[in-house]
Structure formats: structure tokens, C-alpha cells
Amino acid sequence: MAFRYKLEILALVTIIAFCIIFFYTNSTMNGADFTGTDTIVAAKISESAGSSERNISPLIPQWVPPSGEIESTLFALQAAAGGFLIGIVFGYWIGQKKQNS
Amino acid sequence: MDRKTRPGEYMHIMEGFLPWQWCLIWWLVALPCLIYGVYQLKKVLAADREALPLLGVTGGFIFLLSSLKLPNPVGTCSHPTGTGLSAICFGPWITAVICTIVLLFQSLMLAHGGLSTLGANIVSMGIVGPFVGYMVYRLLKDSTINIYLTVFLVTALADLSTYVITSFQLALGSIHPVSGDMGSAFIIYLGIFAIPQISIAILEGIVLSLVFKYIIVLKPEILIRLNIFSEEKVCTSRDET
Numbered sequence: 141m142a143f144r145y146k147l148e149i150l151a152l153v154t155i156i157a158f159c160i161i162f163f164y165t166n167s168t169m170n171g172a173d174f175t176g177t178d179t180i181v182a183a184k185i186s187e188s189a190g191s192s193e194r195n196i197s198p199l200i201p202q203w204v205p206p207s208g209e210i211e212s213t214l215f216a217l218q219a220a221a222g223g224f225l226i227g228i229v230f231g232y233w234i235g236q237k238k239q240n241s
Numbered sequence: 242m243d244r245k246t247r248p249g250e251y252m253h254i255m256e257g258f259l260p261w262q263w264c265l266i267w268w269l270v271a272l273p274c275l276i277y278g279v280y281q282l283k284k285v286l287a288a289d290r291e292a293l294p295l296l297g298v299t300g301g302f303i304f305l306l307s308s309l310k311l312p313n314p315v316g317t318c319s320h321p322t323g324t325g326l327s328a329i330c331f332g333p334w335i336t337a338v339i340c341t342i343v344l345l346f347q348s349l350m351l352a353h354g355g356l357s358t359l360g361a362n363i364v365s366m367g368i369v370g371p372f373v374g375y376m377v378y379r380l381l382k383d384s385t386i387n388i389y390l391t392v393f394l395v396t397a398l399a400d401l402s403t404y405v406i407t408s409f410q411l412a413l414g415s416i417h418p419v420s421g422d423m424g425s426a427f428i429i430y431l432g433i434f435a436i437p438q439i440s441i442a443i444l445e446g447i448v449l450s451l452v453f454k455y456i457i458v459l460k461p462e463i464l465i466r467l468n469i470f471s472e473e474k475v476c477t478s479r480d481e482t
Contacts, residue, residue, distance in 0.1 A: 147389060151451045158444050162312045172316025177433050180317060181411065182255050184429070189417035196416065198257040199264065199357040203349065214350045215308050218343070222304030229298040233459040 253344065253362040254407060256355020263414040268360030274368050275341060278334035285331065285467075292331075295456075295463050299327035300339040302452065306445065307343055307366075313437035321445040322403050325396025326453065328371035329378050330469055340367030365406040374399030388457070388470055388478040389450040397446030404434040454478075 165172055186196055205211040259267075285292050306323030313319065327336040344362050347353040354362045374395040381391040408430030412423050420426040457464065457479050465472045 147451045147454050151447050154444055154447045158311075158440065161314050161440065165312070165314055165316050169316050174312050174316060174318045176310060177317045177319040177437065178253065178255060180433050181430065182258065184419050184433070185258060185411075185415050185417055188419045196257045198355055199261055200256065200355060202256050202352050202355050204352040205350070211351055218346060219305050219308040222301040222306075222308070225297045225301030225304065229294040229301070230455065230459065232294055237459055 253347070253354030253366065254358040254410065256348070256352070256358055258415055259358050259361055259410075260414060260416055261357065263410075264357040264360060266360075267358075267364050267410070271337070271341075271360045271363040271368065274334055274337050275363070278336075278338040281332070282335050282338055285335065289466065291463055292467060295330055295460070295467070296327075296335075296339075298456070299330050302326055302449065303336075303339050303343055307347075311441050311444070313440050315437045317433075317437055319404070319434070319438060319441065321441050322366055322370055322400045323396075323445065323449070324366065324371045324403070325374045325392070325399040325446070326449055328374040328399055329392065329395055329453075330464075330467065333368060333371035333375045336371040337363060337367035340371075361410050362407075365410060366403050369406045370399045370403035373402040382470065387481070388474060389454065392450040392453045393446040395446075396449040397442040400442040400445050401435065401438055404438045405431065408434045 166174075182196075186192060189196075205214060282296075286296075302323040304323075306321040308320070310318045310320045324336050324340060327339060341359075341363050344354060344359055344366065348355050348359055348362075377398055378391060378395045381394065408427055411430050412427035418426055419429055457475060461475045461479060464470050464475055470478075
């Protein structure tokens with residue numbers, strides 16, 4: 141039988157490589173502040189328009205999370221919803237598989 | 242208008258950064274696709290109730306992955322899309338419906354992307370990205386290329402093309418052009434959005450093909466029944482790993 145965990149190993153190696161690249165960039169690159177790519181685009185557009193981002197008014201008024209903490213809570217909520225769905229389905233499938241065999 | 246600016250506040254195309262004409266155009270492109278997606282979703286679920294768990298797991302990965310902002314080698318952050326799995330299993334139109342739920346949540350609760358630019362964001366993340374992935378899947382589905390490589394290519398390219406399309410949308414018409422002509426604006430946006438995304442797309446592709454392995458191990462019947470991959474191909478992949 142061939143080695144069964146090729147994909148697992150490959151995924152693990154990729155994740156580790158990804159982390160190493162991150163730590164390397166973080167420690168060697170000056171000015172790497174890991175802001176969102178869209179923040180950079182937003183700044184570029186406002187810069188070329190010759191005004192600050194604050195002056196760009198939304199077309200449709202928008203609720204903005206009052207702090208980074210509230211924002212991260214809501215993001216965690218989104219990830220948790222995804223994780224919940226994934227977990228419940230894999231659990232359901234494992235149960236079905238057990239019952240069938 | 243009181244508008245706080247913090248690093249990492251924006252994701253997708255930001256509210257107020259597209260003129261209303263373009264917002265309207267992207268909404269008009271997105272709406273028919275969404276309506277068709279809802280129709281297809283009803284049809285798929287009515288035909289086979291066992292499709293619902295598969296929809297849950299593929300949709301779950303869109304929820305999960307699009308909330309993770311990952312660092313890339315040029316020192317910025319962006320998120321994977323996670324739309325590839327759903328594009329393989331259900332096609333781009335149903336994927337667009339799931340993406341709309343995620344994007345609506347992010348624009349209402351997180352101020353990441355706005356309601357006026359939602360149409361444009363649905364087109365990039367929900368329609369064109371998954372559509373590119375779906376085309377790759379259709380091309381490779383019956384070829385000799387194994388399932389895991391197919392899933393890797395589909396998910397990575399769905400992710401990457403989303404960012405290419407976002408660049409294209411901004412180059413076509415944002416509230417203020419960043420460059421004299423559209424071509425060089427497109428290249429500027431590609432440099433910010435798409436090039437750094439390559440490493441994240443590769444990571445997403447590998448992780449999601451691993452996820453697909455577990456779907457094959459646990460529930461191969463559903464993949465065969467929904468005619469996602471041929472029985473022969475599913476069986477060989479199951480024996481391989």
C-alpha cells in the first residue's frame with residue numbers, strides 16, 4: 141500500500157513555508173506593516189484624487205464597527221459560523237459511514 | 242460623514258470608491274446571475290436532499306476562509322476566497338448566492354465593502370472567480386489529471402482571478418483614476434491585489450484539495466451521484482491516498 145498521508149504532509153509543509161515567509165518578511169522588510177491590500181488601494185485612489193480618505197463619502201451610509209475589538213468579534217463570528225457548518229457536516233458524514241458499515 | 246480610518250478597515254471594493262454608474266452596472270450584471278443561482282439552488286436541493294450537507298461544507302469554507310486575512314510576501318494582507326470547492330460541486334451561480342450572504346454580512350456588520358459596491362464585489366468574488374474555477378474544472382474533469390491536482394488548480398485560480406477582476410473593475414472606473422490610461426491603472430492594481438495574492442492562492446489550493454480528500458473518503462457517493470466526478474476517478478483517488 142502506498143503511503144497514505146502524502147497530501148497531509150504537503151499541506152503541512154506549505155503552511156510551515158508560508159509561516160516562515162511571513163516571519164522572514166516581518167523581520168527583514170522595512171515598512172512592511174501588513175495592512176490590507178484594499179487599504180493601500182483606497183489610499184492610492186484618494187491620493188490621486190488629491191484628498192484624504194476621510195473626504196470620500198459613502199454613496200450609501202454605512203455602519204462602521206466602533207472599534208477594532210468589535211470588528212474582530214464579528215469576524216470571529218463569521219469564521220465560527222463557517223467552522224460550525226464544516227464540523228456538523230463532517231460529523232454527520234462520519235455517523236452515516238459508521239452506520240452503513 | 243464621520244468615517245474612521247484604521248489599517249485593514251477595507252476589504253473588497255470599498256463603499257464610496259466606485260461612481261454610482263459603475264455600481265449600477267455591476268449590480269445589473271450580478272442580479273440575473275443571483276436569480277438564476279437561487280433557481281438552481283432550489284432545483285438541486287429538491288432533487289437530492291443529501292446535497293444539502295455538501296452545500297453546508299463548501300459554503301462553510303467560504304465563510305471561514307474569507308474571514309482570514311493572511312500576510313503575503315510583499316508585506317500586505319488579503320484574504321483567500323474559498324469559493325473553489327463550491328464552484329466544483331455546484332457551479333458558479335449557486336456559489337454566487339452563498340458569496341452574497343457573506344459579502345452582505347461583511348458590508349452591513351463590518352463595513353468591509355459597501356452596499357453600493359456590493360454588486361461589483363459579488364461579480365468578482367461570487368461570479369467571475371468561481372466561473373473561472375468552474376471552467377478549469379470542466380476542462381480537467383474527464384481528463385487523466387487526478388482529482389487533487391484539479392481541485393488545487395480550480396481553488397487557486399478561483400482565488401487569484403477574483404483579485405484580477407477586482408483590479409479590472411477598479412481600473413475600468415473608480416471615483417478617481419490612479420493613472421492616465423486604463424491599461425497602466427490595471428497594472429498598478431494588479432501589482433497591489435493580484436501578484437501578492439499568488440502565495441495565498443497556492444496555500445488555499447493545497448489546503449482545499451486536502452479537504453476534498455476527506456469528502457472523498459467520507460462521502461464518495463454524493464460526488465458520484467451529483468456527477469461531480471466519475472465513479473472510476475473517485476475510486477482511484479480513494480485508493481491512491
